[in-house]
Amino acid sequence: MTRPSPALACLTLAAALALSSPPARAANPLFxxxxxxxxxxxxxxxxxxLYVGRDEARPEDRDYVMHEWRVYSSCDMVNWREHGVPxxxxxxxxxxxxxxxxxxxxxxxxYYFYATVKHSSIPGFSIGVAVADSPVGxxxxxxxxxxxxxxxxxxxxxxxxxxxxxxxMDDDGQAYLYWGNxxxxxxxxxxxxxxxxxxxxxxxxxxFTEAPYLHKRGKTYYLSYATQFPEYIAYxxxxxxxxxxxxxxxxxxxxxxxxxxxxxxxxxxxKSYAFYxxxxxxxxxxxxxxxxxxxFRYNADGSLPHIGQTExxxxxxxxxxxxx
Ligand code: FUB
Numbered sequence: 001m002t003r004p005s006p007a008l009a010c011l012t013l014a015a016a017l018a019l020s021s022p023p024a025r026a027a028n029p030l031f032x033x034x035x036x037x038x039x040x041x042x043x044x045x046x047x048x049x050l051y052v053g054r055d056e057a058r059p060e061d062r063d064y065v066m067h068e069w070r071v072y073s074s075c076d077m078v079n080w081r082e083h084g085v086p087x088x089x090x091x092x093x094x095x096x097x098x099x100x101x102x103x104x105x106x107x108x109x110x111y112y113f114y115a116t117v118k119h120s121s122i123p124g125f126s127i128g129v130a131v132a133d134s135p136v137g138x139x140x141x142x143x144x145x146x147x148x149x150x151x152x153x154x155x156x157x158x159x160x161x162x163x164x165x166x167x168x169m170d171d172d173g174q175a176y177l178y179w180g181n182x183x184x185x186x187x188x189x190x191x192x193x194x195x196x197x198x199x200x201x202x203x204x205x206x207x208f209t210e211a212p213y214l215h216k217r218g219k220t221y222y223l224s225y226a227t228q229f230p231e232y233i234a235y236x237x238x239x240x241x242x243x244x245x246x247x248x249x250x251x252x253x254x255x256x257x258x259x260x261x262x263x264x265x266x267x268x269x270x271k272s273y274a275f276y277x278x279x280x281x282x283x284x285x286x287x288x289x290x291x292x293x294x295x296f297r298y299n300a301d302g303s304l305p306h307i308g309q310t311e312x313x314x315x316x317x318x319x320x321x322x323x324x
Contacts (some may be wrong), residue, residue: 027313124150
């Protein structure tokens with residue numbers, strides 16, 4: 001009997017493995033061992049960092065139970081390294097809990113973590129800012145007091161209208177903080193990233209719910225947000241970080257199982273990605289959510305496409321020089 005050549009033997013083995021290997025784990029939701037929500041993404045060098053709130057609600061709970069944020073990083077958008085807990089609401093001495101949505105930005109070698117938390121003495125939700133020398137923390141309170149409290153804005157009476165920070169720095173170094181539920185607000189930040197540079201402004205947006213997120217591509221500014229309830233992801237575009245804004249429609253349809261969706265858009269290693277959350281992890285639900293990611297391409301006219309949710313998630317996109 002003649003033996004197959006080594007090359008043929010390799011090919012045959014590869015074909016057999018391809019037929020017999022179980023399918024690779026679906027990439028979405030990204031973190032199958034815990035419930036996660038409210039993704040915030042930061043590309044730093046060749047790595048992408050992903051900050052999420054941990055949903056700790058039990059199946060019988062009827063509200064969010066969120067005691068900490070978690071941070072992960074990836075070199076390829078498929079394999080994620082866990083870095084633990086970079087910050088907890090109780091790291092702010094003036095806060096009493098609720099690790100709701102966050103956003104993180106780098107400036108002058110430091111990392112600034114804007115965090116929604118419940119204030120312990122001023123009724124309602126607040127936004128604090130913490131700082132670290134590393135994107136994975138540990139972060140410490142940068143002010144010793146909340147940056148934004150519920151009593152600073154009076155457009156609505158709800159106690160949760162000052163949530164969901166989205167921080168952005170323009171090419172000229174001017175930083176902006178957008179936030180809000182029901183009413184969209186923004187303020188310019190001083191270069192120290194911890195103080196206002198001017199007054200709080202409001203932006204009229206039809207059916208704005210929450211989760212504002214500002215990013216820029218070329219000369220176009222994209223202000224995305226959650227609209228309606230259950231939420232869809234919608235967006236507007238404009239010629240500056242403060243508009244004027246033109247509504248551009250829906251990017252992602254609402255979830256089943258949870259009414260929230262909370263998006264973040266980044267470019268990483270030459271490709272574009274949308275993070276969001278759904279309730280698709282087994283046992284998931286309204287307060288037990290799971291973060292997912294999709295790759296997408298901008299349309300030729302610069303508009304965002306309609307992005308569908310997939311189980312497979314993005315193909316691996318290994319960034320050169322990044323050590324997994
Ligand atoms: O996770 C708590 C809240 O639910 C967030 O702050 C909102 O964006 C919504 O996802």
